[in-house]
Amino acid sequence: MTATHFPSFQARYTTTPELRPGADLPNVQTASLNEVRREDLLLQKLGVSGWGRLHHFRHFYAQGWGERGQGRPLSPRSLEAFFRFLEAMPCPQRQFPKLFLTDNGHLELCWQDAQGGAVQVEFMPSQTEYYIEASETEAVVPHHALAELAAFLPSP
Amino acid sequence: MTQDQFPFQLPDRLPERVDPCPIVEAVLEIRFITQESWSVLPGLLYNQIREKYPEKIELPLSQLPEDFRRREAHLTYQPLMQFLGQDFVIQFGPRVVSLVTKPDAYPGWQRIRKELAWLLESLKSAAFISEGERLGVRAINFFLGNVFPDLLIGGHVAGVPLNQTELTLTTAFRRPPLAGRLVVTNGALVSRGSTQTSGSVIDLDVWASSLDFDLFVDGLEKFDDLHFLSKGLFFGLLKPDFLLTLNPIYL
Numbered sequence: 001m002t003a004t005h006f007p008s009f010q011a012r013y014t015t016t017p018e019l020r021p022g023a024d025l026p027n028v029q030t031a032s033l034n035e036v037r038r039e040d041l042l043l044q045k046l047g048v049s050g051w052g053r054l055h056h057f058r059h060f061y062a063q064g065w066g067e068r069g070q071g072r073p074l075s076p077r078s079l080e081a082f083f084r085f086l087e088a089m090p091c092p093q094r095q096f097p098k099l100f101l102t103d104n105g106h107l108e109l110c111w112q113d114a115q116g117g118a119v120q121v122e123f124m125p126s127q128t129e130y131y132i133e134a135s136e137t138e139a140v141v142p143h144h145a146l147a148e149l150a151a152f153l154p155s156p
Numbered sequence: 157m158t159q160d161q162f163p164f165q166l167p168d169r170l171p172e173r174v175d176p177c178p179i180v181e182a183v184l185e186i187r188f189i190t191q192e193s194w195s196v197l198p199g200l201l202y203n204q205i206r207e208k209y210p211e212k213i214e215l216p217l218s219q220l221p222e223d224f225r226r227r228e229a230h231l232t233y234q235p236l237m238q239f240l241g242q243d244f245v246i247q248f249g250p251r252v253v254s255l256v257t258k259p260d261a262y263p264g265w266q267r268i269r270k271e272l273a274w275l276l277e278s279l280k281s282a283a284f285i286s287e288g289e290r291l292g293v294r295a296i297n298f299f300l301g302n303v304f305p306d307l308l309i310g311g312h313v314a315g316v317p318l319n320q321t322e323l324t325l326t327t328a329f330r331r332p333p334l335a336g337r338l339v340v341t342n343g344a345l346v347s348r349g350s351t352q353t354s355g356s357v358i359d360l361d362v363w364a365s366s367l368d369f370d371l372f373v374d375g376l377e378k379f380d381d382l383h384f385l386s387k388g389l390f391f392g393l394l395k396p397d398f399l400l401t402l403n404p405i406y407l
């Protein structure tokens with residue numbers, strides 16, 4: 001139902017009291033579609049640090065974040081591309097990739113390959129850019145090729 | 157895709173209209189991000205829509221401090237204002253704008269589509285949306301009495317149907333690239349002015365996520381897709397005899 005516990009405007013309907021969830025359990029919420037699977041994915045592939053950083057980026061980084069006040073909020077298209085990439089990315093064998101939010105509101109993943117070279121992936125609204133230090137490769141791929149990119153990049 | 161992920165049957169042929177129309181409210185929702193602060197957003201939108209939507213109402217949630225609203229995830233997409241027009245209401249918040257039909261006055265998809273096209277042009281001119289996050293179509297259908305015996309969905313305990321108990325079913329589903337949530341309850345209380353009517357509700361919410369639309373390029377066509385899926389899901393839930401009682405008209 002719409003905002004059962006915190007009505008902000010008149011909902012078109014409600015249910016009889018017997019069918020309402022217990023209001024004495026304010027910390028129990030139903031996760032939105034996909035959310036449980038995605039939280040597992042975050043913990044599995046980015047660890048608790050990555051999980052925590054994304055939570056902050058999503059909920060506390062509004063327009064104007066950062067010291068210079070120029071940071072943009074997290075791009076929804078960047079977030080969706082990031083999750084599609086994460087689904088295809090192999091589980092890290094050496095270290096969890098680090099997660100950043102760029103001033104433009106794009107998510108960026110960084111890790112080191114087996115020889116210590118940097119690998120960076122920036123999820124932009126309409127494409128994804130990657131950089132491999134070892135081969136000095138910098139290129140962009142469309143979002144429909146994220147699974148191929150995950151297979152191509154040196155694994156973390 | 158397995159049948160478990162999308163277990164619904166979509167009819168080959170859909171009615172153009174039914175009478176009586178069970179839709180008590182339809183909500184066409186656009187979630188977005190912006191680089192503007194909430195303090196200037198109402199003015200930017202109102203400047204574009206005021207001739208058709210002259211009256212505005214601040215909703216109770218707008219009285220809460222912005223910091224608090226931002227930190228409470230369940231408030232993120234709640235509207236803070238309403239703009240009232242002749243046939244529709246526009247609901248507006250820092251991350252959401254919705255076109256809502258008037259109670260018990262569903263005007264048909266073609267009328268809604270025309271208003272949506274106008275609203276999208278107005279939003280484009282207001283130029284505060286930096287990116288669309290989600291497009292949604294929600295239809296709330298009301299029926300007097302217990303609707304479960306007339307539906308192809310229901311609850312069972314050890315094979316015995318839960319037809320006579322109070323029951324709410326909620327299920328989420330995926331039909332790539334779209335997704336949705338269905339709520340069916342036989343314990344609904346629908347507000348009509350100062351009175352409430354009890355009965356059953358079929359509440360269908362379907363949406364497209366950020367990578368699957370470009371608001372000012374194909375937003376209207378995506379709304380068409382969402383409406384088509386929502387309509388198919390609704391009619392696919394009804395048993396044939398029950399559908400006949402709604403006097404379907406096919407073209």
